[in-house]
Amino acid sequence: MLTEGRGTGAFRADMPLEWQVTACFSLMHAAAAEVMAGRLDQGEAERVVVRTIEAACAGER
Structure with a gap:
């Protein structure tokens, strides 16, 4: 997913894969x-991780 996203510009390519x-x-893991x-609801964890990764890896759009 990261490799494909880097190729399309959806994810940053200015740092090592x-x-x-x-x-x-x-x-x-965090x-x-x-x-x-008990500080994060299990049902919310996936959404939080995905949104955080998208924000951290977002490329130029």
Whole structure:
């Protein structure tokens, strides 16, 4: 998904792809920890992670 999005300009291409992948996985782990700690609703976690990744990786439109 990131590679395709970078190719179309939907996602940033001015930073290493490996960094974007690492950031995405880190956000997923952080969301899981927040759910386990009771600070984030499990039903809301996916939406929050997706919106955060979209904002962090958004390219020029």
